[in-house]
Amino acid sequence: MHNIKSYNGxxxxxxxxxxxTGKPVAMGYCHCESCRHWSAGPVNAFMLWHTESVxxxxxxxxIGTYNKTKNSYxxxxxxxxxxxxxxxxxxxxxxxxxxxxxxxxYHAEVHVNYQEKVLPIKDGLPKLKDVPAExxxxxEILNE
Ligand SMILES: [Zn+2]
Ligand SMILES: [Zn+2]
Numbered sequence: 001m002h003n004i005k006s007y008n009g010x011x012x013x014x015x016x017x018x019x020x021t022g023k024p025v026a027m028g029y030c031h032c033e034s035c036r037h038w039s040a041g042p043v044n045a046f047m048l049w050h051t052e053s054v055x056x057x058x059x060x061x062x063i064g065t066y067n068k069t070k071n072s073y074x075x076x077x078x079x080x081x082x083x084x085x086x087x088x089x090x091x092x093x094x095x096x097x098x099x100x101x102x103x104x105x106y107h108a109e110v111h112v113n114y115q116e117k118v119l120p121i122k123d124g125l126p127k128l129k130d131v132p133a134e135x136x137x138x139x140e141i142l143n144e
Contacts, residue, residue, distance in 0.1 A: 009101035012082030016059035020096055020104065024049045027098070027106060029121065032113035038074055039083060042119040045098035047106065051087065054094045091135070114142050 006021040024047040035044035056063070059077070063084065067073045073087040085096040098106040111117075114127040122144045131137030 007101050007104045009084075009096065009104075011059075011077035011080055011084050011100070013077060013080035015062050015079045016077050016084060017057045018084070018096075018100075019055050019057055020047075020049050020101055021053045021055070022049075024096075025093060026109065028108045028110040028112055028125070030112050031115075031117040031119075033116050034068070034072070035113075036116075036118065043117075043121070045106065045108065046095045047098055047101070047104070048088075048093045048095050051089075051092050051094045054085065054096060112137075120144060 004022050006019045008017065008019055010017045026046075026048045028046060030044045030046050031042075032044075035046075036042060062078050064076050064078045065073050071088055071090050073089065074083070075085050075087070076083050083097060084100055085094050087094050098104070108123075108125060111121065111125055111127045112131050113129075115129045124144075127142045127144055129138055129140040129142050131139075133139035
């Protein structure tokens with residue numbers, strides 16, 4: 001592999017700094033109830049990275065963790081309360097929110113958990129009912 005680039009990000013207040021390296025496995029919008037409820041927003045812009053591609057470079061001891069289920073460990077800054085990422089240990093992936101790494105050229109490829117949407121988005125991208133079959137979902141595509 002050549003051209004491996006790192007990108008910097010930080011929480012809302014800057015107490016936590018991190019880098020992501022290379023390319024995410026997937027990028028898109030999640031409409032699930034868990035993302036919406038935790039973030040208090042209608043949709044979550046996600047980037048799934050291999051966990052080893054994500055490095056905390058400052059403020060690791062300032063990160064709070066909550067796991068409602070064993071599949072998702074949600075992380076935030078204890079100072080500003082800003083969300084930073086969610087680890088999915090069973091998949092070996094970490095969902096770093098697009099807003100955390102503003103310098104990364106984010107472009108959504110897919111919408112997931114669209115059956116749970118409260119905000120329809122007619123952008124022409126595929127709308128998965130839940131998640132891709134290779135991630136244990138139905139892989140079914142819904143109309144916008
Ligand atoms: Zn912060
Ligand atoms: Zn979600």
